[in-house]
Amino acid sequence: MTATSFDLWAPLVVAALVTALTTPLAILIAPKLGAMDVPKDKRRVHNKPMPRFGGIAIFAGIMVGLALFAQTQRHFPAIMIGCTLIYILGAVDDLKGMKPIVKFAGQVVCASVVFAMGLRINFVTNWFGEGHMDLGIAVCYFVTVIWIVAITNAVNLVDGLDGLAAGISAISALSIAYISYIHGWYGPTFCMMVVAGACLGFLPFNFHPAKTFMGDGGSQLLGFTIATLSILGTVKSATVVVVVIPTLVLGLPIIDTIMAIVRRTLRHQSIASADKEHLHHRILRAGFGQRRAVLLMYSVSGIMGITAILYSRDLFIECLGLMFIAALIIGVLMTDTGTNKVSLRGYRILKELPDAPLPKPKTEEEIKSKAQKLADDE
Secondary structure (H helix, E strand, C coil), X not given: CCCCHHHHHHHHHHHHHHHHHHHHHHHHHHHHHCCEECCCCCCCXXXXXXXXXXXXXXXXXXXXXXXXXXXXXXXHHHHHHHHHHHHHHHHHHHHHCCCHHHHHHHHHHHHHHHHHCCCCCCEEECCCCCCEEECXXXXXXXXXXXXXXXXXXXXXXXXXXXXXXXXXXXXXXXXXXXXXXXXCCHHHHHHHHHHHHHHHHHHHHHCCCCCCCCHHHHHHHHHHHHHHHHHHHHHCCCCHHHHHHHHHHCHHHHHHHHHHHHHXXXXXXXXXXXXXXXXXXXXXXXXXXXXXXXXXXXXXHHHHHHHHHHHHCCCHHHHHHHHHHHHHHHHHHHHCXXXXXXXXXXXXXXXXXXXXXXXXXXXXHHHHHHHHHHHHHC
């Protein structure tokens, strides 16, 4: 089987168009359903109620795209049913709210359904010899469910800034699609192009300043879909596509999730508790506005995507080099948490008018509030 240019790009274009056309409808019905994100705590970075029902548009784009271009896949029913269940779980959370333990249990159930329908990690690479090692049914179930739930939550937790989760998911899906394509695995390629298209179709409405949020329905769906579709690669290769490649591509949200778990554990807090210490929050506190913070995280995700591509081609030295660069960037972002920000516009005004009277000194709290507002505006 060979893939033409139409075969490669049609899934992306169709999913993008379906998502882009249904997002305005989602924005319209969100207030009527009560699916509004109200900024009721300091963790949120927006200052007005926002529709958070955009996930239904992403769901529509993915479902239509998979129905048209992935119906011949062996595990097509498992993918469709699993994606539907995880979206319903997230949509209920967006509309009614849900305790973290209930949400986690729902994610496990969704992953278990996919496993029961045959989509599972049956074996891993034998690092100590040739071939691969088959997993027993109990280990197979544990590994598959943990993998799906972990990636689902990694994408869900990174959804903290306008366009962040959609952009990182698009970069991840495109990277895995390219890896699958160059290795001749066209089934996963078409599926990942569908996911990328849905993300790109949603981004014009979600990038700062956002018109709508995807909500838990969208972020959990994206994470779940990437996790389950990557398992399709185990048919061809034990760990090149599944586990290793998505872990590299999604390195940024995975690291952020691990740091959150460690941080909350050390503070004797529930790992499900919310805080404002995620990587994107730290970047904002360092003086970057939402657009620049998101673009910076896109760049790191792009580096990790290229790293995954190099790994799939056995270019391990180059892979380590890019990983080192990404680690340096993440390290700087994690440690640069200062709140002293300089307004360049104000600096230019004072420089042009040296004889102007100095402004009345403000309190430290007023200065921080003003700086944060300028950073958000930028």
